[in-house]
Amino acid sequence: AQKVTxxxxxxxxxxxxxxxxxxxxxxRDTTYYxxxxxxxPSGELVFLIRRNSFDEQNEISGRxxxxxxxxxxxxxxxxTASQVVDSAVYFCAWSGSSNTGxxxxxxxxxxxxxx
Amino acid sequence: xxxxxxxxxxxxxxxxxTVTLRCDPISGHDNLYWYRRVMGKEIKFLLHFVKESKQDExxxxxxxxxxxxxxxxxxxxxxxxxxxxxxxxxxxxxxxDRIEQYFxxxxxxxxx
Numbered sequence: 001a002q003k004v005t006x007x008x009x010x011x012x013x014x015x016x017x018x019x020x021x022x023x024x025x026x027x028r029d030t031t032y033y034x035x036x037x038x039x040x041p042s043g044e045l046v047f048l049i050r051r052n053s054f055d056e057q058n059e060i061s062g063r064x065x066x067x068x069x070x071x072x073x074x075x076x077x078x079x080t081a082s083q084v085v086d087s088a089v090y091f092c093a094w095s096g097s098s099n100t101g102x103x104x105x106x107x108x109x110x111x112x113x114x115x
Numbered sequence: 116x117x118x119x120x121x122x123x124x125x126x127x128x129x130x131x132x133t134v135t136l137r138c139d140p141i142s143g144h145d146n147l148y149w150y151r152r153v154m155g156k157e158i159k160f161l162l163h164f165v166k167e168s169k170q171d172e173x174x175x176x177x178x179x180x181x182x183x184x185x186x187x188x189x190x191x192x193x194x195x196x197x198x199x200x201x202x203x204x205x206x207x208x209x210x211x212d213r214i215e216q217y218f219x220x221x222x223x224x225x226x227x
Contacts, residue, residue: 004157033214045158045206045218091158100171101146101213105158 002027004094006106013082014114021077021109023092029053031097034068034075039089039108051075082113117141119209119219127225133195136222140189140209147190148216149182150174153203161205164190197226 003026013019025034036048049059051068059066063080079086089110093103120139128134140147149161161180162172166187175182179198184190194201204223208216 037218042220043204043223044220045208047215047217050215093158095214100163101210101216102148102160102163102171102174103150103158103208103216104160105150107157 002029002032002094002096002104004092004104004106006090006092006109008109009107010110010112012112012114015084016081017113018078018080019082019111019113021079021090021092021111023075023077023106025073025075025092025094027073027094027096029096033095033097035093035095035103036066036075036077037091037093039091041088045091048077079111082111084113084115087111087113119207119217121205121207121219121222123222124220125223125225127227128197129227130199131196133193134197134224136192136194136205136207136224138190138192138207138209138219140207141211141217144209144211144217145187146210146213146216147184148208148210149190149192150206150208151203152206153200158206161192194224197224199226202226 005024032053034051038046065078067076089108091108092106122137147164152158160174163170164184167184181193204221206221207219210216
């Protein structure tokens, strides 16, 4: 069965530090998608990125970057020069191409960025 | 374009009462999903509609939960009777293609 693990329950950093959120997934599927969502204190889920299993190219978007490595079944998320506004719960999720599209989420990592 | 909306944003009910949550998806999205996050745990899938049909309801916890999507537009999720363990945040998401899911703001349900 598919599983997503975010081993870091809570991370606390000081503003301007870099921080990496880990995500490890388990699947036997060859085609799948990986996602990161952000849940700020206001509660909504904000989509950050989607990657399909055939695209291992790393991606950078401003201060955010993602490292997808199929060899280690990981899809890690790095925030460079963190800011207080980055404080949120971050969820990694998996979706298979052969199923209904339902997302399987990790447990979430609560990131606190202190000024 | 309006996003996914959910109503109410917050509901506090007593154990044994009934609550109905509503989700209005993005217009034209055939796929509608319900998820919930119980305090401190991961977000879990509840069910998936394609238009008005239930495609996958494998995540529904028990028969106290009833979801409908009349006419393939908005959806309701009824909990009857509510139990303490039903407390959490209920998210709705819609999708045009089962890949990109757009989430609503969630309904925080508190059962006392």
